[in-house]
Amino acid sequence: MSTQPDTDFLSRAEGISYPNFSFDISYKDPKSRARLGRLETPHGGLDTPNFIFCGTKASIKGLHPQQVKDAGADIILANTYHLMIQPGADIIEKMGGLHKFMNWSGPILTDSGGFQIYSMGEGVNADEIKCRNNKSNRKPSLNKITEEGATFRSYKDGSKLFLSPESAMEIQRKLGADFVVQLDECTAMHVSEQYTEDSMHMSHRWGDRSLKAFDEKHNGKQAVYSVVQGGIFQNLREESAAFSASRPFFGTALGGTFGGNFDQFFEIVSWCVPHIAPDRPVHLLGIGTFRDIFQCVRLGIDTFDCVSPTRVARHGWALMKGAPNERLNLLNAKYKTDQDPLWPELGIAASSQYSKAYIHHLFKAKESLGGQIVAQHNVAVMSLLMTEIRQAIKDETLDQLEKEWIPS
Amino acid sequence: MSTQPDTDFLSRAEGISYPNFSFDISYKDPKSRARLGRLETPHGGLDTPNFIFCGTKASIKGLHPQQVKDAGADIILANTYHLMIQPGADIIEKMGGLHKFMNWSGPILTDSGGFQIYSMGEGVNADEIKCRNNKSNRKPSLNKITEEGATFRSYKDGSKLFLSPESAMEIQRKLGADFVVQLDECTAMHVSEQYTEDSMHMSHRWGDRSLKAFDEKHNGKQAVYSVVQGGIFQNLREESAAFSASRPFFGTALGGTFGGNFDQFFEIVSWCVPHIAPDRPVHLLGIGTFRDIFQCVRLGIDTFDCVSPTRVARHGWALMKGAPNERLNLLNAKYKTDQDPLWPELGIAASSQYSKAYIHHLFKAKESLGGQIVAQHNVAVMSLLMTEIRQAIKDETLDQLEKEWIPS
Numbered sequence: 137m138s139t140q141p142d143t144d145f146l147s148r149a150e151g152i153s154y155p156n157f158s159f160d161i162s163y164k165d166p167k168s169r170a171r172l173g174r175l176e177t178p179h180g181g182l183d184t185p186n187f188i189f190c191g192t193k194a195s196i197k198g199l200h201p202q203q204v205k206d207a208g209a210d211i212i213l214a215n216t217y218h219l220m221i222q223p224g225a226d227i228i229e230k231m232g233g234l235h236k237f238m239n240w241s242g243p244i245l246t247d248s249g250g251f252q253i254y255s256m257g258e259g260v261n262a263d264e265i266k267c268r269n270n271k272s273n274r275k276p277s278l279n280k281i282t283e284e285g286a287t288f289r290s291y292k293d294g295s296k297l298f299l300s301p302e303s304a305m306e307i308q309r310k311l312g313a314d315f316v317v318q319l320d321e322c323t324a325m326h327v328s329e330q331y332t333e334d335s336m337h338m339s340h341r342w343g344d345r346s347l348k349a350f351d352e353k354h355n356g357k358q359a360v361y362s363v364v365q366g367g368i369f370q371n372l373r374e375e376s377a378a379f380s381a382s383r384p385f386f387g388t389a390l391g392g393t394f395g396g397n398f399d400q401f402f403e404i405v406s407w408c409v410p411h412i413a414p415d416r417p418v419h420l421l422g423i424g425t426f427r428d429i430f431q432c433v434r435l436g437i438d439t440f441d442c443v444s445p446t447r448v449a450r451h452g453w454a455l456m457k458g459a460p461n462e463r464l465n466l467l468n469a470k471y472k473t474d475q476d477p478l479w480p481e482l483g484i485a486a487s488s489q490y491s492k493a494y495i496h497h498l499f500k501a502k503e504s505l506g507g508q509i510v511a512q513h514n515v516a517v518m519s520l521l522m523t524e525i526r527q528a529i530k531d532e533t534l535d536q537l538e539k540e541w542i543p544s
Numbered sequence: 545m546s547t548q549p550d551t552d553f554l555s556r557a558e559g560i561s562y563p564n565f566s567f568d569i570s571y572k573d574p575k576s577r578a579r580l581g582r583l584e585t586p587h588g589g590l591d592t593p594n595f596i597f598c599g600t601k602a603s604i605k606g607l608h609p610q611q612v613k614d615a616g617a618d619i620i621l622a623n624t625y626h627l628m629i630q631p632g633a634d635i636i637e638k639m640g641g642l643h644k645f646m647n648w649s650g651p652i653l654t655d656s657g658g659f660q661i662y663s664m665g666e667g668v669n670a671d672e673i674k675c676r677n678n679k680s681n682r683k684p685s686l687n688k689i690t691e692e693g694a695t696f697r698s699y700k701d702g703s704k705l706f707l708s709p710e711s712a713m714e715i716q717r718k719l720g721a722d723f724v725v726q727l728d729e730c731t732a733m734h735v736s737e738q739y740t741e742d743s744m745h746m747s748h749r750w751g752d753r754s755l756k757a758f759d760e761k762h763n764g765k766q767a768v769y770s771v772v773q774g775g776i777f778q779n780l781r782e783e784s785a786a787f788s789a790s791r792p793f794f795g796t797a798l799g800g801t802f803g804g805n806f807d808q809f810f811e812i813v814s815w816c817v818p819h820i821a822p823d824r825p826v827h828l829l830g831i832g833t834f835r836d837i838f839q840c841v842r843l844g845i846d847t848f849d850c851v852s853p854t855r856v857a858r859h860g861w862a863l864m865k866g867a868p869n870e871r872l873n874l875l876n877a878k879y880k881t882d883q884d885p886l887w888p889e890l891g892i893a894a895s896s897q898y899s900k901a902y903i904h905h906l907f908k909a910k911e912s913l914g915g916q917i918v919a920q921h922n923v924a925v926m927s928l929l930m931t932e933i934r935q936a937i938k939d940e941t942l943d944q945l946e947k948e949w950i951p952s
Contacts, residue, residue: 193909194902200913202893223880223905230881231901239897472631473638485610489647493639494602497631501601504912505608 151384169436177314182210188441208519213245217252225310233312245315301345318346320363325393332367359386377411387417449511471496486512559792577844585722590618596849616927621653625660633718641720653723662730709753726754728771733801740775767794785819795825857919879904894920
């Protein structure tokens with residue numbers, strides 16, 4: 137297979153059209169880059185800024201799709217890396233695609249697999265990329281990355297697998313999500329500038345190969361996002377953002393490491409945004425605290441995704457407007473006899489029909505219903521956050537809203 | 545505390561009245577003891593024969609109460625033994641009782657704790673009592689049983705606990721279920737006739753003490769069941785059934801061992817039924833296969849309970865009318881690309897909106913939604929079974945219905 141892309145149409149940003157997709161910006165905040173938009177897909181539309189909930193293996197942990205919808209979610213994502221291994225893209229295609237397979241009729245995004253191959257391969261880098269300090273004992277499963285693609289081992293049975301920009305597109309075509317993402321190499325913070333630059337250039341070439349593969353089987357049902365890399369280096373981030381803008385991607389995703397602390401994170405995002413295509417939707421990969429979202433909405437980010445709302449639910453952490461650390465820890469003994477529900481106004485059973493005492497009991501008794509209740513609550517809280525952010529952009533009250541969600 | 549009951553009112557079957565409860569038998573099968581009944585409680589009524597779904601720790605494993613209700617369940621049970629340890633009866637009382645605590649507005653039954661103390665204490669006897677051949681490595685936690693009551697260790701923290709007939713009633717009063725059960729010693733098959741007889745007589749004395757304790761705080765909100773013991777010995781079973789009938793219990797539960805195989809099981813149940821009070825509801829503790837239910841409905845059993853519908857769901861076993869072994873094993877590779885849902889006519893999302901292929905995938909991917917889907921399906925199947933059994937009793941087509949559910 138040739139690794140030299142046909143650059144004829146790829147060198148023009150308008151080289152691929154997406155007739156069944158649109159992104160319309162209806163309002164721009166005069167004081168920041170924050171904006172209101174509307175994304176339309178063959179599976180319906182959504183207002184932006186918005187949050188994409190993670191259904192890694194074609195399931196939002198412990199929730200029926202209807203419960204996810206009832207909690208206000210508009211769009212979800214699934215992971216190419218996990219699904220190519222279990223159940224496999226061919227099976228999902230045969231079953232009519234992800235929407236039908238998992239019974240979610242709204243928009244879906246699939247990532248390219250690049251992040252998981254890297255983070256699961258190296259074990260520690262997912263935490264590093266997300267500015268966490270956890271140590272992981274996960275065994276590296278990445279074999280090698282070459283110009284051709286990434287060779288890695290299945291997390292399931294250890295078998296050898298290969299993902300190229302072309303096969304990542306092919307797999308995502310079979311999965312059938314509305315939004316797909318180019319394959320990239322996700323670099324971590326500890327690597328050198330030279331490595332980061334070389335890798336970024338390869339990710340750009342992979343971007344072109346992804347576009348070409350996408351275009352060859354373009355059926356109007358999918359739209360493809362670039363990934364901006366460049367690590368913690370301003371010149372590389374700017375170059376990568378500009379490269380993305382020069383290519384006919386539908387949307388722009390910001391990926392890779394965002395540094396070692398939150399200030400650096402915001403700085404890196406702010407380097408990218410002036411150079412990306414201003415009229416395309418911008419997705420920030422894997423970021424999801426209230427604080428991150430407020431700050432990045434101001435930088436012009438349109439969509440976010442993060443596993444944390446459903447992951448922390450399994451630890452008994454209920455996201456809460458105005459709470460210290462943005463959450464209540466329902467395992468705390470003070471909830472043992474707390475008769476109050478989590479948040480009745482959210483309008484779902486999870487947040488209104490169970491006392492904190494009962495949810496506390498379910499966690500203490502190791503009953504899975506506890507995690508299910510908190511997961512749906514957390515989806516509802518994130519959905520409300522995004523709804524209120526959209527209203528606040530319109531009302532120019534974003535600073536005030538941020539103080540309500542994150543009191544200092 | 546005196547262990548000599550006041551037998552003045554206890555020796556008359558009409559010695560306690562249950563003004564807010566009723567059991568009316570509307571139809572008797574001319575060919576068997578099968579009957580149609582209506583049980584009324586302060587939390588609504590239910591038609592019998594019916595199935596009581598197990599919410600051991602105040603949660604039906606992985607299901608919201610509304611999902612249990614949507615699946616057709618009329619009544620659930622919770623376990624005194626588990627709840628007295630976590631969260632404790634005082635907390636549930638403070639939270640307004642079990643119905644409010646777990647958000648289930650229909651009838652609830654709590655058992656007395658006797659079975660769990662015994663089965664968890666001995667480790668193996670739960671299997672023996674249920675005619676299973678499993679070996680358990682569970683560490684015995686029962687200290688001793690005396691005339692006064694049972695001393696045992698908490699499964700949670702090893703602390704020493706004591707349960708007497710009086711405290712079992714007091715705890716169940718605090719839990720606030722509609723139906724409560726006397727404390728009994730649950731004897732296994734391997735013990736001698738002498739031990740079984742002595743134990744049975746103690747259980748009878750415990751029954752009287754339970755009734756006395758119940759009567760002292762009788763608030764009209766609860767009704768109490770006896771437990772018939774006597775092991776595998778016909779004379780003892782008959783004596784125990786007759787003793788129950790002589791005392792002012794609201795209902796009769798059949799407990800203890802039912803022998804080593806299914807023929808012996810049916811024989812033991814059939815020894816009891818001619819001697820129990822014919823106008824009281826009869827509950828068979830811990831039994832729940834299709835075959836057991838058909839057979840025992842013919843013996844006059846009105847209600848059943850068993851953890852199996854929700855327990856086997858977690859192993860990917862979907863109960864199914866007419867299937868070999870009464871179920872499909874969704875982990876089987878043949879379901880990998882099976883587009884069909886489990887049973888659309890059941891009218892719930894779990895049985896109609898997900899393909900077997902998707903559920904198979906969820907189990908393979910270790911996604912908890914798989915177990916949740918099958919658990920709700922299994923509740924719906926058991927509920928349908930009971931509905932069809934009631935109709936068949938009325939139509940005198942029970943034999944025909946049994947062949948549909950369990951083809952030979």
